[in-house]
Amino acid sequence: VLALIAFICIETIMECSPCEGLYFFEFVSCSALVVTGVLLLMFSLNLHTRIPQINWNLTDLVNTGLSTFFFFIASVVLAALNHKTGAEIAAVIFGFLAMAVYAVNTYLAIKKWRMNSRQQNSRQTSDYIRARTESREVEHRPEIQRLDA
Secondary structure, eight states, rough: HHHHHHHHHTTTTOOEEEEESHHHHHHHHHHHHHHHHHHHHHTTTTGGGGGGOOOOHHHHHHHHHHHHHHHHHHHHHHHOOOOOHHHHHHHHHHHHHHHHHHHHHHHHHHHHHHHHHHHHHHHHHHHHHHHHHHHHOOOOOOSSTTTOO
């Protein structure tokens, strides 16, 4: 929502003399809005379960991390190059607020990604130990005949 408000604020600016900072901020806010919106829609409708080949926790982490970084850069550049108009100041404020929200989401995504990585590693380790144990239990398995008997 903050990315949308920042995008709307930047779109209301009619004139600019050095427009590069404004265009970069517009690109960052629009891109973050679209990518986050698509991911939100996929997660809300459980469409991500239909594509299990993609690590969705890592995808969310990369999206929020990059959005945090680029909102910070775009907001700093726009703050340095703005002309003190109300729309530019509002866009900078909402850009920094969006950056803060994306940073919190990045932190939560890192925690979730680490937790899932630990669970997956412990599951793989227990599967390995179980397979090794089962392969050594020859006398309990009648389908395997001992060669020395």
